[in-house]
Amino acid sequence: xxxxxxxxxxxxxxxxxxxxxxxxxxxxxxxILNALSSIMSEFQDExxxxxxxxxxxxxxxxxRLSLGEVQDPDPVKQATxxxxxxxxxxxxxxxxxxxxxxxxxxxxxxxxxxxxLSPQANEQAQERHGASQQRASDxxxxxxxxxxxxxxxxxxxxxxxxxxLDSLSTIEIGLIxxxxxxxxxxxxxxxxRPFHTIKGVSGFLNxxxxxxxxxxxxxxxxxxxxGEIAIxxxxxxxxxxxxxxxxxxxxxxxxxxxxxxxLEGNINTDNVVNKIQDIxxxxxxxxxxxxxxxxVQSGVANPKDVDKALEAQKQEPNKKLGEVLIQEGxxxxxxxxxxxxxxxxxxxxxxxxxxxxxxxxxxxTLVDMTGELVIAQSMxxxxxxxxxxxxxxxxxxxxQLNQITxxxxxxxxxxxxxxIKHTFQKMVRLVRDLAKGSGKEVTLSMSGEDTEIDRxxxxxxxxxxxxxxxxxxxxxxxSPDERIARGKPSQGTLELRAYHQxxxxxxxxxxxxxxxxxxxxxxxxxxxxxxxxxxxxTDSEIYNLIFQPGFSTAKEITDISGRGVGMDVVxxxxxxxxxxxxxxxxPGKGCTFTIHLPLTLAIIDGMVVRVGKxxxxxxxxxxxxxxxxxxxxxxxxxxxxxxxxxxxSLIPLVRFETVFNTQTExxxxxxxxxxxxxxxxxxFCLLVDEVIGKEExxxxxxxxxxxxxxxxxxxxxxxxxxxxxxxxxGGITELASIAA
Numbered sequence: 001x002x003x004x005x006x007x008x009x010x011x012x013x014x015x016x017x018x019x020x021x022x023x024x025x026x027x028x029x030x031x032i033l034n035a036l037s038s039i040m041s042e043f044q045d046e047x048x049x050x051x052x053x054x055x056x057x058x059x060x061x062x063x064r065l066s067l068g069e070v071q072d073p074d075p076v077k078q079a080t081x082x083x084x085x086x087x088x089x090x091x092x093x094x095x096x097x098x099x100x101x102x103x104x105x106x107x108x109x110x111x112x113x114x115x116x117l118s119p120q121a122n123e124q125a126q127e128r129h130g131a132s133q134q135r136a137s138d139x140x141x142x143x144x145x146x147x148x149x150x151x152x153x154x155x156x157x158x159x160x161x162x163x164x165l166d167s168l169s170t171i172e173i174g175l176i177x178x179x180x181x182x183x184x185x186x187x188x189x190x191x192x193r194p195f196h197t198i199k200g201v202s203g204f205l206n207x208x209x210x211x212x213x214x215x216x217x218x219x220x221x222x223x224x225x226x227g228e229i230a231i232x233x234x235x236x237x238x239x240x241x242x243x244x245x246x247x248x249x250x251x252x253x254x255x256x257x258x259x260x261x262x263l264e265g266n267i268n269t270d271n272v273v274n275k276i277q278d279i280x281x282x283x284x285x286x287x288x289x290x291x292x293x294x295x296v297q298s299g300v301a302n303p304k305d306v307d308k309a310l311e312a313q314k315q316e317p318n319k320k321l322g323e324v325l326i327q328e329g330x331x332x333x334x335x336x337x338x339x340x341x342x343x344x345x346x347x348x349x350x351x352x353x354x355x356x357x358x359x360x361x362x363x364x365t366l367v368d369m370t371g372e373l374v375i376a377q378s379m380x381x382x383x384x385x386x387x388x389x390x391x392x393x394x395x396x397x398x399x400q401l402n403q404i405t406x407x408x409x410x411x412x413x414x415x416x417x418x419x420i421k422h423t424f425q426k427m428v429r430l431v432r433d434l435a436k437g438s439g440k441e442v443t444l445s446m447s448g449e450d451t452e453i454d455r456x457x458x459x460x461x462x463x464x465x466x467x468x469x470x471x472x473x474x475x476x477x478x479s480p481d482e483r484i485a486r487g488k489p490s491q492g493t494l495e496l497r498a499y500h501q502x503x504x505x506x507x508x509x510x511x512x513x514x515x516x517x518x519x520x521x522x523x524x525x526x527x528x529x530x531x532x533x534x535x536x537x538t539d540s541e542i543y544n545l546i547f548q549p550g551f552s553t554a555k556e557i558t559d560i561s562g563r564g565v566g567m568d569v570v571x572x573x574x575x576x577x578x579x580x581x582x583x584x585x586x587p588g589k590g591c592t593f594t595i596h597l598p599l600t601l602a603i604i605d606g607m608v609v610r611v612g613k614x615x616x617x618x619x620x621x622x623x624x625x626x627x628x629x630x631x632x633x634x635x636x637x638x639x640x641x642x643x644x645x646x647x648x649s650l651i652p653l654v655r656f657e658t659v660f661n662t663q664t665e666x667x668x669x670x671x672x673x674x675x676x677x678x679x680x681x682x683x684f685c686l687l688v689d690e691v692i693g694k695e696e697x698x699x700x701x702x703x704x705x706x707x708x709x710x711x712x713x714x715x716x717x718x719x720x721x722x723x724x725x726x727x728x729x730g731g732i733t734e735l736a737s738i739a740a
Contacts, residue, residue, distance in 0.1 A: 004091060007043055010035045011084055018080045021073040029066045032076070033059060050101040051086050054079060057108040064109075075107050081203065081215075088206045097212050099277055103219075154257055160201050161254050164210075167194035168243050168250075175236055175243075177425055182231035191239070192221040198246070210249045213269050216276045217242045229283050238279065241272050305330035360455070363416055370412040371603070371698030377405045378719035413600055416456070420498050420507070421449035423462055427469050431494060434473040441480050441491040442473055448498035453505050454600040460577055461507075461597070464570040468509045468593050469494065471567065476513030476591055486588065488512070504621065505599055510592040516585040518542050524551065543583035544681050547571040575730060577601065578619065578713070596621065604699050604716070608724060609675065610690040611656045612663050615724035617697060617716055622729040624676040624683065626691055631670045644669060644685045646676050652684045652736070659711055659735040665689045679729040684736060699726065711735050 014035050017028040036059050044052065058079045064070045082097075082104040089096045174191040181187055199214040217239060223229040245267065252265030309325045325331040380386060381398060389395075424446050435442040453461075477483075477492035484490055497508040518539070525531045525545045545551060549568040574581050579597035598604065598621070606617035607626070625646070633645040634653075642653040653669060656662040666672035666689055674685040697716035702725075706712065711731035716724050 002046070003042075004087075007039065007087060010039050011080070011087055015080050015084065018073070018077045021076055023065060023068070023071045023073065025073075026066060029062050032062050036062075048086075048090075048096055050096055050098050051083065051090075053105055054083055054086070054101050057105045058083075061108045070109070075104075075109075079104050079108060085203065085208060085211055089208050092206070092208070094208060097208070099273060100212055100215065103216075103277070103280070157205060157253060157257050160205060160207075161250055161257070164198050164201070164250050165247070167198055168247055170194050171243055172240070173429065175240060176429055177422075178231060179236055180425060180428075181421075185225065188221060188224050188231070192218065192225060195221060207249075207253060209267070209269050210246060210253075213242055213246055213249070213273060216273055216280075219280060220276050223280065223283055229279070235279065238272065238275050242276065245269055245272050301325065301331050367412050367416060368698075370409050374405055374409050374698065375717045375719070377401060379721050382719050413603070414452075416454050416600065417452040418455045418458055419450050420453050420458060420461075420505075423458055423465060424449050424496050424498070426462065427465065427496060430466065430469055431473060434470060438474060439479060440473065440477055442477055442494055443491055444494050444496070446496045451498040451500060451505060452599075453498075453597070456601050457505075457577055457597055457599075460573060461595075464573040464595075465507075465509070467567060467570050472509060472511040472513065472591070472593075476511040476515070478514055482514075500599075501596075505597050507595040507597070508592055509595075510590060512590040515587045515589060515591050516543055516546070516583070518585075518587075521545050539585075540583070541681050543585060546583075547581070578604070578621065580621065601699070603696055604714075604726060605694070605696050606726065607675065607694050608692040608718065609673075609686075609688040610692055611688050612665060614662050615692070615718065615722055616656075616688075617695070617724050617726045618675055618677065618686070619713075619726070619729065620694065622677045622679060624678055626673060626675045628673050629669055631668075634669050642669075644674055644676075646683075646685065649683075651676060653687060654684050654732065654736045655687050659732055677729050679733050682733055684733070686732075697724070697726075 014032050017025075017031050017035075021028050021032075036055055039047075039055060040052075047055075058076065061070065061075055061079070065073065065076070082100055086096045086101065171191050171194050174187055178184070178187045178191065195214050195218040199211055199218055202210040202214060220229070220235070220239070224231055224235070229235065248267050249265065249269070252267060255265075305325065309330065381402070386394070386398070427446075428444060431442055431444045434440075472494055477494065478486070478488075480490035483492065493512045495508070495510045497510070499506055521542055522531070522535070522537075522545075525548075526533060528548075528551070530545060530548055530551075531537070546567050547570065551567065571581060574595055574597070577597055578601070579595060582594040582596070583591065584594070585591040604617070605620045607620060607623060609616050609618060627646065629644050629646075635643050635645070635650070637643055637650075640652065642655075643650040644653050645651075653674065656664060664672060664687055666687075669685075669687055673688050673691055675688060675691070676683060676685050695718070697718070699714045700716055702709075702712065702715050711728050711734075712725055713728040713731075714726045716726060718724050
């Protein structure tokens, strides 16, 4: 080629005009057509037939776009990208990507211009191009294949290699999730994006093979995103194969950098490219065609037999076409099954679920405003003028408003709810890696993955679950030899279970290992000065010691755990979510961690109490019971303060005046009410004047200054318009200890 730089300039101008091209960009279309015309007039004798066909096809498409016959500008961008790739191949003296050019030409719609080159013209163009290539062969080889790289080129390529390998690792992890959730659009998008990035950067760096393979892989995933192809084992396998080949190509680039030459190696990409192209072709071929047409097209059924079967189906509407054809002996069952599989995999009539992405802040605002509406509606219902009214129609309208408000609140809350499935599935890879690293055999079973929980809760739940799963695999489940010696199967079992209970979500992490070592925990606690030498502790209190910062009974530190930095994180994270963790251990049989969490962080279920003139809300999760004690159940012990006997146990009494300086109307506990609460295994009673009732309230932020006050978790507006403070039982526990 005598003047390749000029051809590059024409292609660059087309690329610039196509960036923001739309159906109204008549000026840009004119510039693109002028550039294409210049290429044809100056380089027709030097370009290969595939390049010329593409130019003709693009000319025809741009003309139809300018006339309004088509509206989509994307094919112009795809064709431009393809021509740039062909141009780079010509510069390097490499074989051009015929398959990709044919695919883009098909997208352009096979216009008349695209078909303008006759077989004779093709042959003449091939001869001219062959002669031109022969003349330039030696020069191109010398200048391109053995071109010394500049320092800037090397830096760019090194950055690309590192980022591309990271992207391929991301794709592999995504494919593990995709196998379990083949219809999850988020997972498909997370795999699509790295391919798209690799394609774009490799094109910029003139890495033709990488660009070609990543491009066609991206096209496959794009069809999956659009619901035109269903993800199955075959699709997953071919994507994995393309990842493997891309790794080889990128490693070859790394080797080329070290020698100062860019070489993608002699790695053959045609095999995987052809596999993907076959799938894409099949998708185009099947499209939205009905079963009968697919059978006829594949040559296994006669059109007359299909028409006859369709007539017979009208008489028996409950029978499917495939059944009728098999009964009549027109088609073999295997052929029908094969056609149905193809229709299921490639049929575009498989509608993708429509989704709209919404900023979570907007969603939070919607939930907050819905909460305000509920409060306003409740205040309206309790308004004196409404209560004293005798207008029945008004009460009917208010009742209808109440139903609408309640439905709206449930709908708004449900928009923030997501299945816990994704968090559970992240544990699959973690367990597999942990088991491999520790030399153990562990199988993971999951149930209740579809249980829904607030998105904000799910995001915060991942880290504590990682720590508990690590703890179970490293400390709980024994090695295969130990398990066999104890009469257990060599393979340990870790079970994740989620379910709803009493308006909360419960998550269980259960293993069938050796359980917690109570004696070991006690000894370690004594050693660290956490307990007295001869403590009187329940099993629950002993187990809860493992949540102390830096606490670990591990004999040695491993790559997995043993530093005592995990379980205290679990406790803090769960408490931050207004939840609690319980431990149940059976020596030699296993251990179960049970997490209780609220379904949402926007609404709290609590008991409204009155203390003097103030209202407080005690979270239901913390309440053991409420009671009116008699005088005999009250006692005062030196050094322990006031105590209330609840179910044969003496529990400390906490007065609001000692923690919030709020005076109760009743000074003696037997004249008022006490609410027994629990936090972190510690129980105490709160003295209140009145228990007003149980309510679900919308949590309000108190502001940065008031939120620093220990013992308060937030505020809420009650139905009568009054503000009630939500108690933080953990904070009150600390305040009561200080006061004591």
